[in-house]
Each structure stands twice: as structure tokens, then as C-alpha cells.
Amino acid sequence: MIRTGLGVIASLAALAAIVPALAAPAAPEGIAKPPPAPIIRHVSDDFGTPVVDDYRWMEKPGSKRFAAFLKSQNAYTRKVLNAIPGKQALYDEIKRDANVGTAIFWVTRADGRIFYMGVSPGQNTAHLFMLDKIGATPRLLIDPMQFSKNHIPQALNYYFVSPNGKYVAFGVSGGGSEQAKLRVLDVATGKLLPIGITRIDGDNTDFPPIAWLPDSKGFIYYRLHKFGPNAPVTDFYQESRDYLHMLDATDPTGATDRAVFGWQVAAAAPMRFSQDALVVTAPNSNYALGLFTENEELQSIDDIYATKLSDLQAGKPVWHKIVGRDMQMAGFALHGDRLDVITPNGAPRYKVVSYDLAGSAAPKTVVAPGEDVITSLAAGRHALYVGAMRDGMGRILRVAYGSDATSAAAMPFQGGLGQILADPNGAGVWFHLSGWTTPAAWYDFTPTTGAVTNTGLQKPPKVSFAGIESREVKAVSWDGTMIPVSIIMKKGTRLDGKNPTLLIGYGSYGITITPFFAPTFLPWLDRGGIIAVAHVRGGGWYGAAWHKAGMKQWKINTVFDFIAAAQYLVDKHYTSPAHLAGEGGSAGGITIGGAVAWRPHLFAAAIDSHGDTNALRMQFSPNGPPNEIEFGNVLKEKDFHWIYAMDAMAHIRDGVKYPAILAITGANDPRVEPWEVGKFAARLQAASTSGRPVLLRVSYQSGHGIGSTKDQEIRSLADQDAFLFWQLGVPGFQPK
Numbered sequence: 001m002i003r004t005g006l007g008v009i010a011s012l013a014a015l016a017a018i019v020p021a022l023a024a025p026a027a028p029e030g031i032a033k034p035p036p037a038p039i040i041r042h043v044s045d046d047f048g049t050p051v052v053d054d055y056r057w058m059e060k061p062g063s064k065r066f067a068a069f070l071k072s073q074n075a076y077t078r079k080v081l082n083a084i085p086g087k088q089a090l091y092d093e094i095k096r097d098a099n100v101g102t103a104i105f106w107v108t109r110a111d112g113r114i115f116y117m118g119v120s121p122g123q124n125t126a127h128l129f130m131l132d133k134i135g136a137t138p139r140l141l142i143d144p145m146q147f148s149k150n151h152i153p154q155a156l157n158y159y160f161v162s163p164n165g166k167y168v169a170f171g172v173s174g175g176g177s178e179q180a181k182l183r184v185l186d187v188a189t190g191k192l193l194p195i196g197i198t199r200i201d202g203d204n205t206d207f208p209p210i211a212w213l214p215d216s217k218g219f220i221y222y223r224l225h226k227f228g229p230n231a232p233v234t235d236f237y238q239e240s241r242d243y244l245h246m247l248d249a250t251d252p253t254g255a256t257d258r259a260v261f262g263w264q265v266a267a268a269a270p271m272r273f274s275q276d277a278l279v280v281t282a283p284n285s286n287y288a289l290g291l292f293t294e295n296e297e298l299q300s301i302d303d304i305y306a307t308k309l310s311d312l313q314a315g316k317p318v319w320h321k322i323v324g325r326d327m328q329m330a331g332f333a334l335h336g337d338r339l340d341v342i343t344p345n346g347a348p349r350y351k352v353v354s355y356d357l358a359g360s361a362a363p364k365t366v367v368a369p370g371e372d373v374i375t376s377l378a379a380g381r382h383a384l385y386v387g388a389m390r391d392g393m394g395r396i397l398r399v400a401y402g403s404d405a406t407s408a409a410a411m412p413f414q415g416g417l418g419q420i421l422a423d424p425n426g427a428g429v430w431f432h433l434s435g436w437t438t439p440a441a442w443y444d445f446t447p448t449t450g451a452v453t454n455t456g457l458q459k460p461p462k463v464s465f466a467g468i469e470s471r472e473v474k475a476v477s478w479d480g481t482m483i484p485v486s487i488i489m490k491k492g493t494r495l496d497g498k499n500p501t502l503l504i505g506y507g508s509y510g511i512t513i514t515p516f517f518a519p520t521f522l523p524w525l526d527r528g529g530i531i532a533v534a535h536v537r538g539g540g541w542y543g544a545a546w547h548k549a550g551m552k553q554w555k556i557n558t559v560f561d562f563i564a565a566a567q568y569l570v571d572k573h574y575t576s577p578a579h580l581a582g583e584g585g586s587a588g589g590i591t592i593g594g595a596v597a598w599r600p601h602l603f604a605a606a607i608d609s610h611g612d613t614n615a616l617r618m619q620f621s622p623n624g625p626p627n628e629i630e631f632g633n634v635l636k637e638k639d640f641h642w643i644y645a646m647d648a649m650a651h652i653r654d655g656v657k658y659p660a661i662l663a664i665t666g667a668n669d670p671r672v673e674p675w676e677v678g679k680f681a682a683r684l685q686a687a688s689t690s691g692r693p694v695l696l697r698v699s700y701q702s703g704h705g706i707g708s709t710k711d712q713e714i715r716s717l718a719d720q721d722a723f724l725f726w727q728l729g730v731p732g733f734q735p736k
Contacts, residue, residue: 025660025727027693028083028735034072037682038065047637049644051616055682058675059617061233070667070678073696077662080695084722086732090523091718097519098714101461106204107430107442109423111165114457115141117156117204124709128159128170130187134456141185144172155707158203162216163283167193167247169210169219171200176668176703182210182221184247193247197254199224201237203706207293211281213313218246220260220279220288220312236622239263242279242290244315258315261290261305269305269319274625281309282334282379283424287357288312289334290319294629301329304339306357322355330510330544335379335424338401340366342374344544350374352386352399366404367397373543375512378429380422383447385429387420391472392484392514392541396420396431398447409445409452413438416514430455436470436488436515463519467491470515475534475568478560481549484535485565486515487574490525500728501530501575503566505595507538507558508587509630510547520714524721527730530574534565536591552632553642559594566595566602577602581659581724585609586672586704587630593648593680596659605660605692605727607720610672610704613680615647616640621673652683657690660727662720665696668703692727 027033042056058066081087099121108115114131118138128142144154157180159170166187171180182197200223202209209222225239241262245254259265262277269290271277280289290305302325307317323329323341330350331342339355347369354366367374367386372395376387386397394417396409411433418432418440428447434440442457469491474482493499502524506513513533521531535541538550538558550558566582569575582603584592589611596606618624619634631646632639644650652658661684665677681696688694697719702708708716725733 025729025734026691027080031076031079031083034076036685037069037678039686046616046634046644047640049641051644051650053617053649053679055679056617058678058682059620059673066675066678069682070665070674070696070698073678073681074698077695077697080693081697081719081723083735084726084733085735086725087718087722090722090725091714093523094520094718094721095711095714097463097522098710100463100519101439101459103440104442104458105419105432106159107419107421107432107457108159108161109421109430110161110163113165115159115161115168116457117159119710124711125153126156128156128168131457141168141187141190142170142172147172148174153701153707153709153712157707158209160204160208160210160212160219162212162219163214164216166216169212169221171202171209173707175701176666176699176705176707178670178703178706194252195245195247196252197221197223197245199226207276207278207291208280209278211279211288214281214283214285214309217248218244218313220244220281221254222276222278223254225263233622234620234625237276237626238273240276241265242277244312260312260315260317261319266317266319269303269321274628275302276626279312280332280334284379284381285334285336286310287334287337288317289322289332289339290317291332294626300629301325301332301341304329304332304341306339322357327353328544331375331377333377333379333384335384335401338379340377340379340384342377347543348545349543352377352384364404366399367406372397373540375417375540376420378420378422379424380427380429381425382427385420385422385445387417387431389417389512389514392416392486392512392535394418394431394433394514396429396445398429398445407447407450410450412443412452412454414515416516434515434517436486436517437465437468439465439517461517461519463522465517465522468522468525473568473572475561475564477537477557477564479557481537481557481561483537483561483564484541485568486533486535487530487569488521488525488532489530489574490528493528493530495573497570497573497576498579499528499530499575500524500579500581500725500730501532501569502581502583502724503532503534503562503569504583505534505536505558505562505565505591506584506586506588507534507536507550507561507591510538510540510544512540520717527725529730530569532565532569532574534562536561536565551630552639555590555631555642555646556594558591559598559646562591562595563599563602566599570602578604579728581605581607581728583607583609583720584611585664587612589613589672589676589680590615590646590648594646594651596661597648597651600656600658603659604729605662605724607724608661608663608677608680609720610665610669611663611677611680612672613648614650614676615643616650617679618672618676621676623671623673649680649683652680652687654687655689656687658684658688658692658694659690660692660723661694662723663694663696664716664720665698666702666704666708667698667700671704674698695723 129138243257352367372388415435593613
């Protein structure tokens, strides 16, 4: 089947050479271009395949030549973007729409109070707030900028509230680095405890770096290993451990804390070099879980061990293996002696299996496989709550403890399901729901009555989408697979092929772009634009099977699915190649980079945002080894061939008329190295004969986009939209 895929690639490459090029809006006159990147010939023979990489020199750590290249490229990009008429007005509109309401996320309930991260109108970063009850005045607990030096933006990476609600363990990092320092806040006084522990990476996902003890007297934390200056950069995320820290400890730095799980800690729980180690606790359980994972983006767990909390608190945990990697776990929930896990074994869209940690009962399936894709679990006091979706639209199921009786919540509208939050000491569940045209809100499902009510936690934004509609359609991919596509546009839009259209795609790690409400779409939509999202293979729209159909040897399906969605938009006259742009970011760089390489004449422009567009070299970066499970190992012959197929830069050809490109990177990006984006831009600048600009935008106070300030995001979006409006021929954005 791989040979079939490569045959399609060859056909597309041949087609690209003969399709006529689009008219090319060139860069404004009078702006001198920076010197091109030096071409230093580098050809390697990889398993019989010659790989040309004339920009390999950019990968050298601390390269002054590469730093100078980035600086000159960014200076030129700024001049070109600032010369686009209408950009300032566009920025003002996006800024207005980004401040129409408060975004509330990562909600926690503890001791009857509500904690949440929020970004209110006028705020530039997410803060941590606390409510005594719904409707009360929020109390500000943490403003991350209080830790800033020299005005460098700071981000609140994570926070975890102690079970008694008295303390908050949190991490703040600067400049988009994601490398946080752990601190602890006394909620009552608002003062920090004398604790400062570094090298704690993570966020508030299902794989938390902090686990409080049920008595709130201490916590277990995940910590990266401290390697020496001569260690390979690829070792950065290896050999992690989990440590126990008591609040009354005399050493605030964690230097004397005892390791309780992880690399070479317990013979009964052996850890591979490529794995991460995390410990999880629950307020109503006498057990702690030890998890080994290989890539947290995958939400994939290799092994789960358990120990009694009393042994762990004594610093002498006795780990017993509960579930192995053969279950391919994608999520879990802990309640008392019960462990529930999500698994795709015999279930393409997942099922839920329950384990008895006390060992008195055999594992049993409590949610059988069906049409729903199971996405998340939350343990309540009386029941397990299951987040699911069908055709991307969220659902909530309740599975009663003991009887395993299942019921479903009546969803208030069709939309994307976010966090589900069960109260371990109460009944019911809260959940976050959002639609393409319906604002996000937090809802409360009360199982005794079946009622689903808006909690009022998140107020509706002061904006109207009454004139906007969304459509769910399907495009036919190269092998006959139907690819879901979401389309958002103004009501009454004429399908005449002239609408400026942006197609967005991702397609990795089983991550799904479910419906979300974005007021900042309005400046695009109000100008007659269309926004479409391709739910390509490699994502999770149809579960584990959909994910696996777009990873490793099947990764090229992700690219072809995106191309199929683009072709659908053209065939159905939503747009035309002269008015069509594509966008992909992070692992979505494979998607948009591949689309540009194989069908350059299908797009007038593309956005490559922090994209993995040089997959052959990703493995040699700090974040490379953790991604082997998703993409493969380039040092193995079998894997090399499919990684070569997904590498966009390797397939850029001289003399081809490529679309306009805006490549974006952050100088502090810890996930995709800036040299990946820089190499891709340099290669396109040298190869393309279309006359369309290839610009490289560099943010020097951000990273992968995670933790960026609101203003950084607004400025980036204004640059992107203005660039696309210019290249798609929208009046008012054409330089003179």
C-alpha cells in the first residue's frame, strides 16, 4: 500500500509541472529584499535515497549566521506586511472582537469553591481566579506578569488546587519557553510559600505534572532530568522522574525530595529511555497511579501502575502493574478502588474498561464500542462521566457505579465538547460546549432530574453571529474515503468561485478540531470570506482508526485528505485557486507543507505556522524522540521512506510556481525548532518562480504559540489575514 501512495505522489508531482500558474501579486516596490540564505551543498544517501539538504547549516546550535538570517528575514517581512493597505484597520477590528467577552477554561472545583483561568476584555494574559459561588465577584489569585523581568511576557502554564482548597501549586514560564518554575500560593493570604522548583514541564491536561496528596500536606511533581552541557539535545525530555514534596520541607528547591516513580526509581516499574513518568492521585482514593507515556500529545498511556497512598507518603511506594501498553490507553479516571480506562482494543472508536485496584474483580467493559467516539472520562461521587462525540459533536454519558447503568445528557445544542468536570464529592457534572456559531458556555448536568442548565460561569460575549452559518459536508479523498469538512460563512454567500477562502487542517496525534466559537473570525467573514476546516485522517474525528490511518506509513493520507477538501471547495464553487489559501501549524506543517509541495497551483497562498515542514530532521531536535511513536524513526529504513514522503521541504522543486507563503516561528519554540520553518522558507525562496512572496515572520518573545499574550495573538492574526487578503485579491488590501 505504501507503493500505491508513493505512486499518487509521483502523479501529483507531474501534474504540478504542467498546470498553469495563477497571477502573482508580488511584494510592494521600493522594499529591498534581504540577501538569500547561503546554499551550502549537502547531499546524504539515506537507504539508497539521495536527500538534498542545502540548509543543514541552519541546525547548528547557536549559529550566528542563522540568527542573522532570521533577523534580516523578519525585518523585511515587517516592512512588507506594514505596507499592506487596510492592515491597521484589520488589527483594530480583530482587537475589538478579541475583547467582546471573557474566556474561561481549566476549571477546578475544590472545597465548594470554583477556580478557573480566564482572560477578560482588556487583559493580555490568562489569570487565575477564584469564586466562592456562581455570581460572586471573582477574586484574582495569580497574574503571571507579576513574575516578569524586563517586560518579557509570562504565561501561567498550569495550576493545581489542593483538595482542601487552601493551596494552589502553579507554574509560570516566560517568552513562550514552556519551561516553568513551580510555586505554591496560600489562597487565604495570597502569599507565596517558600517553594521554587524548576524544570517542571506540563499543563492542565489529562496528564498533569502535579498530584496533591488527599490530605493536602504535600504533592508529587514531575521533573525533567538535568543533563550536562555536553548532552545531546535529543535527551532533553528523557529520564524524567516524579518526586514527593511536603509543604513543611526545609529545602524549597526540591533538591532533597525523594523520587517515588520514574527513571530507575523502582525495579517493579521499569521505565524505558523514551518514556515520561507521571503520578496521579484522586481525592476519594487510597491509591496513587504511576503512568508511563511516550507522547502526551497522543493522550496515549503505555503502562499504569498503582501503589497505596500510605506507602507513597512514607516514601516507600510498592508499585504493582495494573494495565500494560497492549491496551493502548487513551484516557483514564480514578475513583476509590476503581480505575477506568479508554482503549481502542476491538473498538475503532474506543470503549471503556474498568479495573479493580484491590484485585478482587476481573476487568470488565462498562461502555461498549459503538457509533460514539469516546474522548474523555471524569470520576464523580456516584458515577463515571464519559465525554464522547458523534460526527464531531459532543455528548455526555453517565455510567453509575455498581450497576453500570448508562444514561445520556440532553445536549443544549450541537457543538464541540471541551472539559468535563465531575465533583468527586457531589452529584452531576459540568461541561464546556461551543459551536461554530454558538458562544461557549459551561453547563451543569443534574442526573436526578436529567436537566442540563447553563451555570452562568461564562457570560455570553457581546457579539452576534446571527448572520453567520455553518455547514458540515464531505469530500472524496484519493482512495474514496469521505473526509468531513466544516464550512463557516455569511448567510446568503454566493457560490460563484470568487470568495476568499481559508482552509485549515491539522491531522496528528488523534487531535480533533471540534466546533469552537471565534469572534475573531468576523473580520474575515464580514469581507465575504469563508473559513473551512478539513477533518483529515491522523486526527480523531472518527476515533482511533481515523488517527492510525494518518500516522507513520499512512501519514501521506493526511496531506491528500487536505488536498481533497481544497478541491471540493473549488469544485462546489465556494472559491477558486486564485482565491484559496491553506493553513497548518505545528504537526499541521506536514499537512500544509505537503499540500503546497504536491498541488502548488491549487492555492494562491498558505500559512505555515510553527510547522513541522522538515520531518526528516525533526528527530534530531529536543522534541524529536517523543514524536517517534507518531511519525516513526528516520534512522530505520522502513520508517525513513514514509518520513521522506511526509517531508515537505524534501519535495520542493526548482522552477515551480509556488503560492505565496507566510512562514511563522517563535524564537523560543520548544516544540518545533525555528530552523525547520527557516529552512522551508529559504528553500521556497530559492525554488519558486511564481513571483509571489515567501515571507518569514519571527516573534522574539514567544515560542510555539502556547502562552502567547492576547496582543501577540492579535498582531499575528492581523498579519496573517492581511497577507492572505492581499494575495487573494481582496480590494482594499492591494499595495500600490
